[in-house]
Amino acid sequence: xxxxxxTLNNITKSFDSVYANKDISIDVCKGEILxxxxxxxxxxxxxxxxxxxxxxxxxxxxxxxGKEMSFxxxxxxxxxGIGMVHQHFKLVDVMTASENIVLGHIKHxxxxxxRMAHHVEKLNKKYGLNVEPDKKIYNMSVSEKQxxxxxxxxxxxxxxxxxxxxxxxxxxxxxxxxxxxxxKMKQQGCTIIIITHKMAEVMxxxxxxxxxxxxxxxxxxxxxxxxxxxxxxxxxxxAVELEIERPKCCDYTSKPLLTVNSITKxxxxxxxxxxxxxxxxxxxxxxxxxxxxxxxxxxxCEIIAGLVKATTGSITFDGEVITGLSPxxxxxxxxxxxxxxxxxxxxxxxxGMSITNNVILKxxxxxxxxxxxxxxxxxxxxxxxxxxNIYTPSVNYTVKKLSGGNIQKVLLGREIWLSPKVLITxxxxxxxxxxxxxNIYHLLNEQKKKGVAVLFIGEDLDVLKSISDRLMVIHDGxxxxxxxxxxxxxxxxxxxxxxxxxxxxSAQ
Amino acid sequence: MSRISISKRKxxxxxxxxxxxxxxxxxxxxxxxxxxxxxxxxxxxxxxxKIIQTPFKRFGGVMNYTIMLTTLSLGIAIAFRMKFWNxxxxxxxxxxxxxxxxxxxxxxxxxxxxxxxxxxxxxxxxGGIWAVIPALIKAKFQASETLVTLMMNYxxxxxxxxxxxxxxxxxxxxxxxxxxxxxxxxxxPEVLGVHSGWIIMLVLVVIMTIVLKxxxxxxxVDVIGESETTxxxxxxxxxxxxxxxxxxxxxxxxxxxxxxxxAVEKSITDSMSAGLGFTAVITAWLAKLKPPVILVASFGFSxxxxxxxxxxxxxxxxxxxxxxxxxxxxxxxxSEFFINYKITWHGxxxxxxxxx
Numbered sequence: 001x002x003x004x005x006x007t008l009n010n011i012t013k014s015f016d017s018v019y020a021n022k023d024i025s026i027d028v029c030k031g032e033i034l035x036x037x038x039x040x041x042x043x044x045x046x047x048x049x050x051x052x053x054x055x056x057x058x059x060x061x062x063x064x065x066g067k068e069m070s071f072x073x074x075x076x077x078x079x080x081g082i083g084m085v086h087q088h089f090k091l092v093d094v095m096t097a098s099e100n101i102v103l104g105h106i107k108h109x110x111x112x113x114x115r116m117a118h119h120v121e122k123l124n125k126k127y128g129l130n131v132e133p134d135k136k137i138y139n140m141s142v143s144e145k146q147x148x149x150x151x152x153x154x155x156x157x158x159x160x161x162x163x164x165x166x167x168x169x170x171x172x173x174x175x176x177x178x179x180x181x182x183x184k185m186k187q188q189g190c191t192i193i194i195i196t197h198k199m200a201e202v203m204x205x206x207x208x209x210x211x212x213x214x215x216x217x218x219x220x221x222x223x224x225x226x227x228x229x230x231x232x233x234x235x236x237x238x239a240v241e242l243e244i245e246r247p248k249c250c251d252y253t254s255k256p257l258l259t260v261n262s263i264t265k266x267x268x269x270x271x272x273x274x275x276x277x278x279x280x281x282x283x284x285x286x287x288x289x290x291x292x293x294x295x296x297x298x299x300x301c302e303i304i305a306g307l308v309k310a311t312t313g314s315i316t317f318d319g320e321v322i323t324g325l326s327p328x329x330x331x332x333x334x335x336x337x338x339x340x341x342x343x344x345x346x347x348x349x350x351x352g353m354s355i356t357n358n359v360i361l362k363x364x365x366x367x368x369x370x371x372x373x374x375x376x377x378x379x380x381x382x383x384x385x386x387x388x389n390i391y392t393p394s395v396n397y398t399v400k401k402l403s404g405g406n407i408q409k410v411l412l413g414r415e416i417w418l419s420p421k422v423l424i425t426x427x428x429x430x431x432x433x434x435x436x437x438x439n440i441y442h443l444l445n446e447q448k449k450k451g452v453a454v455l456f457i458g459e460d461l462d463v464l465k466s467i468s469d470r471l472m473v474i475h476d477g478x479x480x481x482x483x484x485x486x487x488x489x490x491x492x493x494x495x496x497x498x499x500x501x502x503x504x505x506s507a508q
Numbered sequence: 509m510s511r512i513s514i515s516k517r518k519x520x521x522x523x524x525x526x527x528x529x530x531x532x533x534x535x536x537x538x539x540x541x542x543x544x545x546x547x548x549x550x551x552x553x554x555x556x557x558k559i560i561q562t563p564f565k566r567f568g569g570v571m572n573y574t575i576m577l578t579t580l581s582l583g584i585a586i587a588f589r590m591k592f593w594n595x596x597x598x599x600x601x602x603x604x605x606x607x608x609x610x611x612x613x614x615x616x617x618x619x620x621x622x623x624x625x626x627x628x629x630x631x632x633x634x635g636g637i638w639a640v641i642p643a644l645i646k647a648k649f650q651a652s653e654t655l656v657t658l659m660m661n662y663x664x665x666x667x668x669x670x671x672x673x674x675x676x677x678x679x680x681x682x683x684x685x686x687x688x689x690x691x692x693x694x695x696x697p698e699v700l701g702v703h704s705g706w707i708i709m710l711v712l713v714v715i716m717t718i719v720l721k722x723x724x725x726x727x728x729v730d731v732i733g734e735s736e737t738t739x740x741x742x743x744x745x746x747x748x749x750x751x752x753x754x755x756x757x758x759x760x761x762x763x764x765x766x767x768x769x770x771a772v773e774k775s776i777t778d779s780m781s782a783g784l785g786f787t788a789v790i791t792a793w794l795a796k797l798k799p800p801v802i803l804v805a806s807f808g809f810s811x812x813x814x815x816x817x818x819x820x821x822x823x824x825x826x827x828x829x830x831x832x833x834x835x836x837x838x839x840x841x842x843s844e845f846f847i848n849y850k851i852t853w854h855g856x857x858x859x860x861x862x863x864x
Binding site: 346 | 722723738744
């Protein structure tokens with residue numbers, strides 16, 4: 001192995017006597033891609049935050065190119081050539097790409113459009129990026145924004161790039177493009193540290209993998225010498241079944257539980273966010289929904305759940321028309337439909353309240369009289385915490401202080417406890433690590449086996465392909481097709497997600 | 509070079525630390541005001557001595573303020589918990605006083621056992637109506653309740669002025685613009701030396717604690733306050749809950765008006781609130797909208813309000829107590845920062861030292 005470029009030596013960081021990182025030592029070489037793998041709360045973010053100057057280690061040293069560093073701020077880290085692309089982009093929407101790139105880092109007294117464009121072009125060429133200097137951020141797709149973020153880092157002179165879950169929001173084609181860029185950067189001698197949860201990507205892009213668990217470094221292995229199974233075991237600490245099962249338990253000849261009939265939704269700008277959407281959802285099936293974020297998934301869920309009114313069209317639940325009913329009316333009719341929304345803390349849960357007060361959100365009214373049945377609430381909370389292995393100091397703990405996976409379990413636990421007939425889940429594993437995600441898939445399969453009709457809005461195509469009985473691909477508010485997930489490739493789905501009908505070519 | 513870094517606490521400060529930080533803030537505020545007093549040429553120890561003596565020397569006066577402030581703060585708290593920014597306690601107070609006065613002046617001959625409950629109900633209803641108007645406007649037109657409730661204050665005060673100088677002017681007052689005094693039957697009796705409003709106040713504190721903490725309604729109010737989207741998602745009728753809560757909010761402020769009119773003024777005037785409808789916003793907020801704490805905060809503020817009068821006798825401007833209120837608020841609000849964030853000093857090479 002060549003001389004390491006970055007050396008983290010016995011890094012320890014604790015918050016309020018809890019170790020976030022304990023004695024972590026990592027080497028990264030020039031021109032290497034290191035994947036950082038670990039479950040939520042394993043200390044990945046803390047570690048890269050120390051490398052990018054946001055936190056300061058309690059003890060241990062950071063050495064870059066042989067020099068010991070002491071970062072007191074992100075500016076110090078940038079000076080040392082370390083740049084970070086955060087999961088949530090930090091761009092000014094109304095400005096152009098080049099304005100965002102020079103923002104806060106104007107190297108000359110005056111800025112000229114020409115000079116900025118020139119810079120952008122130079123960096124485009126060097127790293128194979130494709131940033132249009134004069135395009136406004138709000139006109140950009142997610143991957144274009146990401147490219148601007150990456151370029152921002154390079155403009156500041158970085159030669160070490162840290163990416164925090166860069167693929168979470170991209171389509172397969174965009175991910176391929178991003179990986180091409182990363183490889184090109186590697187050839188240019190850049191050092192790249194990438195945080196990701198997706199095992200397939202770790203295997204594809206990284207040279208070595210460092211696995212963290214509960215703040216400790218479990219080990220660093222060469223990607224070519226390991227398997228996803230081994231990595232997962234290192235990460236979780238025990239063997240995890242990586243196969244998603246797909247029991248067949250749906251009778252498609254029976255009557256569908258939920259029928260969505262020509263739903264169209266026009267938003268306030270007069271744009272059809274959903275256009276003539278029709279499909280059936282049967283008991284005992286998982287219907288996966290694939291699509292680029294913002295293709296109408298949110299509206300579809302909210303219309304079915306009664307939170308938003310459709311402009312035209314109807315929805316039938318078990319033979320009864322429920323279009324236009326409020327969630328309250330739907331609950332009152334005894335229709336048991338659960339909706340696990342995308343926005344967990346903004347819609348599904350009351351973030352400032354305790355677990356107890358959250359699990360009763362939909363059942364607090366079950367007893368007569370004006371008082372909350374606090375015994376029932378406590379029992380229910382304890383039961384859900386137990387059944388779903390929610391890691392919390394107590395049932396009175398505030399939900400927003402739990403980790404992402406536990407927050408999602410509180411939400412799912414509550415919805416599943418209601419024993420619904422239809423379960424709508426939007427991105428139920430977003431932000432969750434592998435262990436927690438597979439738990440959720442398992443829970444959804446359990447529901448399916450019980451005859452529940454599950455609508456699964458997902459983003460990871462590997463998962464969607466393996467968990468869905470049928471896969472619906474939507475683009476721009478329209479259903480492109482509903483396909484058998486085994487008969488299409490990921491690339492096919494990717495094409496359909498951008499609106500290309502591939503059925504004709506692949507017709508059997 | 510040493511640096512200071514500010515980081516959000518992973519866990520909020522413990523309950524004990526929370527209380528200590530708040531007490532520290534109030535002590536800090538008092539010390540700061542002490543310095544200001546000294547600069548102004550007054551003896552801070554003397555001033556504080558006077559203030560501390562106030563509740564013993566003028567207990568009745570302190571209690572009058574406490575009853576008003578607590579009841580108003582309770583009303584504000586239920587609305588604020590729902591994030592309905594009711595800044596109209598002042599107006600609801602006057603309308604409550606008006607309702608009680610209308611009953612007292614027109615049916616003054618009824619026995620107290622009938623008359624006082626009628627005044628109580630009238631005060632509650634009038635305050636409630638005054639608060640529900642902005643709520644309806646908000647529900648219908650999404651108008652900002654902050655502005656509407658605030659503006660309705662001035663309408664209410666002007667209305668009382670109109671009554672005082674116009675139709676309700678006491679002909680027996682020899683030309684002075686004054687609403688006639690209530691009959692004896694319309695005056696809340698004294699219990700243990702203080703008007704019996706204190707019993708009403710304590711009962712209201714207990715009721716509101718129970719309502720907010722243990723009932724479905726209190727739960728709904730809190731859920732709406734946290735997130736209206738979540739409340740709708742959970743199937744709550746948010747508009748109905750909001751309207752009910754706002755009626756209670758205005759009704760409680762109206763009750764404060766009833767008690768002040770009946771027990772203290774024994775009439776109504778257009779300046780009888782002394783601006784407490786606004787002070788109550790502060791006490792409610794300082795008490796984190798929790799009824800029992802509201803009682804404590806209101807009592808503390810009442811001591812300051814009452815001692816303003818005693819200080820005048822020492823030729824110290826009574827406005828000094830208003831400055832004190834302001835400084836205390838600033839310090840307590842600033843202390844929130846220390847509850848949510850922690851500040852760490854990094855000495856030179858601190859990391860290296862620890863590692864060695």
